[in-house]
Amino acid sequence: MAHKHEITSVEETFDFSPELKKKFLIGGVIGLVLIAIGAFLINAGIWGPEGFAGGAHEAAAHGAEAAGHGAEAAGHGEEHGSGATLLTRIIANIWMNSVYFLGISVIGVFFISYNYVAKAGWYTSFKRVPEAFPAFMIIPAAIILVLFLVPSTRHMIMHWTHDGIMDPASHHYDKIIASKEWWLNMPFYIVRLVVYFVVWYYLWTQIRKNSLLEDAHGDIEYYHKSRLYAKYFLVFFAVTSSTVAWDLSMAIDTHWFSTMFGWYHLASWHVAGLAAIMLVVLTLKSKGYLSGVNDSALQDLGKLMFGFSIFWTYVWFDQYLLIFYANLPEETIYFRERISGYGGRYFAPFMISLVLNFIFPLLVLMARGSKRNYTLLKLASWAILIGHWFDFYQMHMPGIAKDQGGIGLIEWGTTAVFVCGFAYVVLNQLSKANMYAKNHPFIEESLHHDI
Amino acid sequence: MAHKKYILGVFDDEEEVMHAVSDVRGQGVKIHEVYSPFPIHGLDQALGYPRARMGVPAFLFGITGTTLAFLLTFWTLGWDWPMNIGGKNFIPFPTNIPIVFELTVLLASYGMSFVFFGMEGLSPVAKPVIFDKRITDDKFVMAIELSKNSASEKEIADALKGSGASEVNIKEI
Numbered sequence: 001m002a003h004k005h006e007i008t009s010v011e012e013t014f015d016f017s018p019e020l021k022k023k024f025l026i027g028g029v030i031g032l033v034l035i036a037i038g039a040f041l042i043n044a045g046i047w048g049p050e051g052f053a054g055g056a057h058e059a060a061a062h063g064a065e066a067a068g069h070g071a072e073a074a075g076h077g078e079e080h081g082s083g084a085t086l087l088t089r090i091i092a093n094i095w096m097n098s099v100y101f102l103g104i105s106v107i108g109v110f111f112i113s114y115n116y117v118a119k120a121g122w123y124t125s126f127k128r129v130p131e132a133f134p135a136f137m138i139i140p141a142a143i144i145l146v147l148f149l150v151p152s153t154r155h156m157i158m159h160w161t162h163d164g165i166m167d168p169a170s171h172h173y174d175k176i177i178a179s180k181e182w183w184l185n186m187p188f189y190i191v192r193l194v195v196y197f198v199v200w201y202y203l204w205t206q207i208r209k210n211s212l213l214e215d216a217h218g219d220i221e222y223y224h225k226s227r228l229y230a231k232y233f234l235v236f237f238a239v240t241s242s243t244v245a246w247d248l249s250m251a252i253d254t255h256w257f258s259t260m261f262g263w264y265h266l267a268s269w270h271v272a273g274l275a276a277i278m279l280v281v282l283t284l285k286s287k288g289y290l291s292g293v294n295d296s297a298l299q300d301l302g303k304l305m306f307g308f309s310i311f312w313t314y315v316w317f318d319q320y321l322l323i324f325y326a327n328l329p330e331e332t333i334y335f336r337e338r339i340s341g342y343g344g345r346y347f348a349p350f351m352i353s354l355v356l357n358f359i360f361p362l363l364v365l366m367a368r369g370s371k372r373n374y375t376l377l378k379l380a381s382w383a384i385l386i387g388h389w390f391d392f393y394q395m396h397m398p399g400i401a402k403d404q405g406g407i408g409l410i411e412w413g414t415t416a417v418f419v420c421g422f423a424y425v426v427l428n429q430l431s432k433a434n435m436y437a438k439n440h441p442f443i444e445e446s447l448h449h450d451i
Numbered sequence: 452m453a454h455k456k457y458i459l460g461v462f463d464d465e466e467e468v469m470h471a472v473s474d475v476r477g478q479g480v481k482i483h484e485v486y487s488p489f490p491i492h493g494l495d496q497a498l499g500y501p502r503a504r505m506g507v508p509a510f511l512f513g514i515t516g517t518t519l520a521f522l523l524t525f526w527t528l529g530w531d532w533p534m535n536i537g538g539k540n541f542i543p544f545p546t547n548i549p550i551v552f553e554l555t556v557l558l559a560s561y562g563m564s565f566v567f568f569g570m571e572g573l574s575p576v577a578k579p580v581i582f583d584k585r586i587t588d589d590k591f592v593m594a595i596e597l598s599k600n601s602a603s604e605k606e607i608a609d610a611l612k613g614s615g616a617s618e619v620n621i622k623e624i
Contacts, residue, residue: 450492
């Protein structure tokens, strides 16, 4: 072979030092403090959405009016009103970050599964990184369930859970929402969520278990078993990736629906997960770990990031174009709320999401050389992660926080808590096993990967 | 057509041919081409081939497609016979995108294919040059064109033998 690869030892363990643990814990505490300060500043009327406390009532009325127009267009009674408060904004942030990080975690097992099923070898050198991601799944899943089970927060997030909204006798009755009762009803919804989380997590634990047994005993049988669970996961995820998108994100704007939404949501999760994998691998490499992950493997991962950024845009634009063409009020309300609704407060996130998720990766990741340049790869990964945060922000906020939404200390704080929590759990999981899947049948192929 | 004289080194193994490529090139011999039954990673770098600049025709054809598609939609829907579709502007930006996208991809991919065919001399009537039938089975052949090299026939044959060729043949085409 032309390139004589210096093969480093595949025996390597990640040392999750107490200092590093402390840093993430401090980061999480700083996040909580930021939320508290942000909430205080808004409450005191110093910095926050116009017209929340005292003073600018006119601005608030104006915002409500804009929202009212949209609501009317969707055949939505005026009586529901905005009703969003500061607490709604905080709850919306927690929900949004939970959904985002739930996605990044579950993409870890999704990534491994499709590579198993494709009998791919290239990713084996960094397989343990995506394999560690789903360990975090429990936390956002628990938060989502708690937020939904507590009646007051449930009412803030999910409009369709209000009492009497599906009861023809009630003055809250909403015919459109009532027609969706077969899908959006409490018992079925809760059962669905529990089933998604439990099955995803269970299949991940099985793949993980077999991967660790493979390390210990090195029998090919574990590879076949992992592959079997990967198939189960893909079949299950094929359906649930769409339904979870309807349940966690689309159901917030209860009147509205889009047949593209499941794909759009999955595309957003997937590319964010790929960027997170890339970022963790590059960070570990810069700390001296994973030297067996060569530039060809990184270029392939970079290609996936590039390709799925384009895929996200494709689905995003399809959804937009269909709604634009049909021009039906009950559909256009979704984009109206985001582009000009609530005093235009969601226009910036809407556009930032497009720039960071499409134009930036398109230009930065296109060339071959940039997919082998660690600085550019890191930059693109951060851009994609931040861009898809904005994507989820503009999916959830207009429906939950309404005229109280904004980008400020509360958003930064909540995100910091989730980032630190995610990093802590994933690195902790990573330190529990060898850094390389050392007895994986494709580990040699992966270490020699050359394109 | 004047015949060209080629000296062919036949190798049994891809490792050997890879070593031989750098060895023979190190002695200042220009290699015409190496033939192999399967792709060998790193062979292009060893042969010193420059990166294929397919991006250039792809961009040129693509941008042509983009321009044509914009002109087409603008001319047909907005200029020659303005059409009112759903009460929108005559040339709303989003409606152009699918056509612009499709024509860009179409012209870029066809353009790249035909540029590739042209550069590689591939056509339905082209006659392939097969230096040795065994390259379709288990042998690796390094072809060296005599007239392109200052070294004599014997020197080249010795260089091939010295770098591990199992046999050296002469072929005129």
